Amino acid sequence: xxxxxxxxxxxxxxxxxxxxxxxxxxxxxxxxxxxxxxxxxxxxxxxxxxxxxxxxxxxxxxxxxxxxxx
Amino acid sequence: xxxxxxxxxxxxxxxxxxxxxxxxxxxxxxxxxxxxxxxxxxxxxxxxxxxxxxxxxxxxxxxxxxxxxxxxxxxxxxxxxxxxxxxxxxxxxxxxxxxxxxxxxxxxxxxxxxxxxxxxxxxxxxxxxxxxxxxxxxxxxxxxxxxxxxxxxxxxxxxxxxxxxxxxxxxxxxxxxxxxxxxxxxxxxxxxxxxxxxxxxxxxxxxxxxxxxxxxxxxxxxxxxxxxxxxxxxxxxxxxxxxxxxxxxxxxxxxxxxxxxxxxxxxxxxxxxxxxxxxxxxxxxxxxxxxxxxxxxxxxxxxxxxxxxxxxxxxxxxxxxxxxxxxxxxxxxxxxxxxxxxxxxxxxxxxxxxxxxxxxxxxxxxxxxxxxxxxxxxxxxxxxxxxxxxxxxxxxxxxxxxxxxxxxxxxxxxxxxxxxxxxxxxxxxxxxxxxxxxxxxxxxxxxxxxxxxxxxxxxxxxxxxxxxxxxxxxxxxxxxxxxxxxxxxxxxxxxxxxxxxxxxxxxxxxxxxxxxxxxxxxxxxxxxxxxxxxxxxxxxxxxxxxxxxxxxxxxxxxxxxxxxxxxxxxxxxxxxxxxxxxxxxxxxxxxxxxxxxxxxxxxxxxxxxxxxxxxxxxxxxxxx
Numbered sequence: 001x002x003x004x005x006x007x008x009x010x011x012x013x014x015x016x017x018x019x020x021x022x023x024x025x026x027x028x029x030x031x032x033x034x035x036x037x038x039x040x041x042x043x044x045x046x047x048x049x050x051x052x053x054x055x056x057x058x059x060x061x062x063x064x065x066x067x068x069x070x
Numbered sequence: 071x072x073x074x075x076x077x078x079x080x081x082x083x084x085x086x087x088x089x090x091x092x093x094x095x096x097x098x099x100x101x102x103x104x105x106x107x108x109x110x111x112x113x114x115x116x117x118x119x120x121x122x123x124x125x126x127x128x129x130x131x132x133x134x135x136x137x138x139x140x141x142x143x144x145x146x147x148x149x150x151x152x153x154x155x156x157x158x159x160x161x162x163x164x165x166x167x168x169x170x171x172x173x174x175x176x177x178x179x180x181x182x183x184x185x186x187x188x189x190x191x192x193x194x195x196x197x198x199x200x201x202x203x204x205x206x207x208x209x210x211x212x213x214x215x216x217x218x219x220x221x222x223x224x225x226x227x228x229x230x231x232x233x234x235x236x237x238x239x240x241x242x243x244x245x246x247x248x249x250x251x252x253x254x255x256x257x258x259x260x261x262x263x264x265x266x267x268x269x270x271x272x273x274x275x276x277x278x279x280x281x282x283x284x285x286x287x288x289x290x291x292x293x294x295x296x297x298x299x300x301x302x303x304x305x306x307x308x309x310x311x312x313x314x315x316x317x318x319x320x321x322x323x324x325x326x327x328x329x330x331x332x333x334x335x336x337x338x339x340x341x342x343x344x345x346x347x348x349x350x351x352x353x354x355x356x357x358x359x360x361x362x363x364x365x366x367x368x369x370x371x372x373x374x375x376x377x378x379x380x381x382x383x384x385x386x387x388x389x390x391x392x393x394x395x396x397x398x399x400x401x402x403x404x405x406x407x408x409x410x411x412x413x414x415x416x417x418x419x420x421x422x423x424x425x426x427x428x429x430x431x432x433x434x435x436x437x438x439x440x441x442x443x444x445x446x447x448x449x450x451x452x453x454x455x456x457x458x459x460x461x462x463x464x465x466x467x468x469x470x471x472x473x474x475x476x477x478x479x480x481x482x483x484x485x486x487x488x489x490x491x492x493x494x495x496x497x498x499x500x501x502x503x504x505x506x507x508x509x510x511x512x513x514x515x516x517x518x519x520x521x522x523x524x525x526x527x528x529x530x531x532x533x534x535x536x537x538x539x540x541x542x543x544x545x546x547x548x549x550x551x552x553x554x555x556x557x558x559x560x561x562x563x564x565x566x567x568x569x570x571x572x573x574x575x576x577x578x579x580x581x582x583x584x585x586x587x588x589x590x591x592x593x594x595x596x597x598x599x600x601x602x603x604x605x606x607x608x609x610x611x612x613x614x615x616x617x618x619x620x621x622x623x624x625x626x627x628x629x630x631x632x633x634x635x636x637x638x639x640x641x642x643x644x645x646x647x648x649x650x651x652x653x654x655x656x657x658x659x660x661x662x663x664x665x666x667x668x669x670x671x672x673x674x675x676x677x678x679x680x681x682x683x684x685x686x687x688x689x690x691x692x693x694x
Contacts, residue, residue: 044417044418045418045419047667048418048667048670048671048674048675051667051668051670051671052671052675054618054668055615055618058617058618058621058622059614059617061621061625062520062617062620062621065516065520065621065624066516066517066520069516069517
């Protein structure tokens with residue numbers, strides 16, 4: 001039972017963070033599509049901006065790994 | 071590296087202004103200062119000088135602009151022949167050119183209009199020929215001398231044929247025939263044969279039904295259908311002959327004048343560019359002063375050239391770059407060949423200010439390192455290295471060439487870290503090749519890799535803060551320098567405390583460090599204000615962000631291992647090999663993009679924000 005709860009906690013840590021990242025990226029993606037349409041020279045910067053919310057899921061992944069390695 | 075700039079003032083008699091500007095443009099190493107502040111300091115009228123008052127300059131510009139417009143039009147109207155230019159100086163015969171150009175422009179326009187009219191006529195005749203050829207097929211076999219009338223029509227849709235037949239039957243009660251055929255261009259053609267008395271009412275019906283009779287050129291309009299066909303052939307031949315004559319005439323004209331007008335046009339473009347630049351130059355009734363920036367290493371050549379051409383009539387003076395000038399100094403980047411491809415990545419950032427740092431060398435050192443640590447597989451690195459070599463084999467230029475060189479360097483680091491981690495297409499490959507992991511295995515030693523990533527992040531961020539500190543000291547910003555010193559000290563204390571927590575030891579005493587943190591926090595608020603602790607938290611967040619090196623590295627290793635396991639599950643050598651190739655291909659593509667984007671992000675967001683001051687103006691020298 002304890003192992004199930006540990007796995008569930010790890011899954012929650014990474015799953016909720018992934019949802020949050022997806023929501024943030026969807027908002028940024030919509031805005032950046034408009035940006036690229038008007039200023040294509042900002043494509044590189046836009047890709048970097050899209051990667052910014054990935055910190056959330058990466059930290060969630062780190063937390064999940066730490067939970068599983070406890 | 072940001073290239074050193076010199077602030078120069080070039081002064082001379084007003085009559086030499088255009089010649090001096092021309093010499094400067096030839097060298098292409100001097101950028102004009104467009105701000106009038108420097109001029110005001112020198113006691114000269116601020117730029118822009120009211121150009122409306124200088125009627126002579128305005129008249130000259132209008133005169134030259136008019137000739138340039140005419141010559142451009144002449145060149146565009148003539149055939150683009152490859153003719154060698156002659157060495158005539160347009161300045162000496164400018165008035166003659168103005169007169170000749172208007173006359174020649176009229177000739178060129180007339181020739182071009184004539185050719186266009188003939189071209190339109192030819193297109194129409196070709197179409198008539200196609201349609202009448204179709205009608206000719208219908209006419210053949212009928213007695214053309216029986217006094218019958220022939221009416222040719224085009225039908226938009228085959229369904230109209232039946233409707234038309236019914237309408238004609240009602241109208242003329244069988245005193246006509248309708249035959250159809252398809253022309254060479256796919257148009258459906260109809261021919262109505264009727265008596266002369268019925269022709270008028272049929273034409274009225276066609277007009278009501280919006281099916282006009284095939285129009286013909288006026289010259290053929292009064293002829294009968296068979297005569298029209300033969301007349302059309304003759305008109306087409308005559309039109310084509312006239313077109314050939316017009317082209318030959320244009321060609322003769324171009325061979326006589328095109329090279330001359332090309333040369334005049336080029337001279338005018340350069341002359342007008344020079345005149346437009348004079349708006350940024352400060353002038354009095356007698357002299358001019360040009361303020362601007364030049365690459366320090368090129369100033370000697372500039373002075374030498376001006377001296378050899380104008381002697382002591384033109385003076386060049388070096389001015390000191392003051393604190394208030396720093397924001398106006400244009401920025402030019404120049405890096406050694408190893409770092410130059412990485413300028414592709416720094417171009418994603420706004421240009422740094424002159425007093426700041428060029429981020430290219432730092433990205434050149436750390437980007438491949440982070441990429442290698444995240445990918446960390448010798449097999450995947452080898453595939454990417456081969457891909458980059460194949461790209462470079464084609465000798466690409468520009469952004470593609472730079473990207474291939476970055477990939478070459480980064481994949482070499484991936485191979486190096488793959489050997490250190492003992493991974494070659496996953497851990498199984500490493501074991502097959504007897505690769506002994508020198509560093510801990512990424513898929514098992516998660517916590518040590520996390521600590522290593524955070525330690526690397528702390529070092530990287532502290533390096534950024536140190537570089538920012540150097541900039542602050544150079545620019546005498548004591549307050550900001552103090553904040554950076556306290557921040558660095560706090561990071562060092564935090565690192566010590568975390569180490570003491572993870573690896574408890576009697577040698578690592580925490581109490582004095584905690585007291586030090588307690589003393590440093592008020593100092594931070596005193597030096598940086600109430601928001602300074604928030605900045606400190608942000609800096610700690612930046613360090614934590616480096617955990618992605620471990621996270622992406624771990625996922626990369628697990629993906630490669632999963633590919634090997636899934637290939638093994640097939641139980642068939644061929645299927646297993648195919649599955650392994652496909653899955654590793656996916657892992658390589660992911661392993662190329664994810665580490666590249668995240669390594670770049672660590673630089674742009676976490677590292678450069680500590681020391682790079684954006685807002686520089688690109689060095690844009692006058693050049694031909």
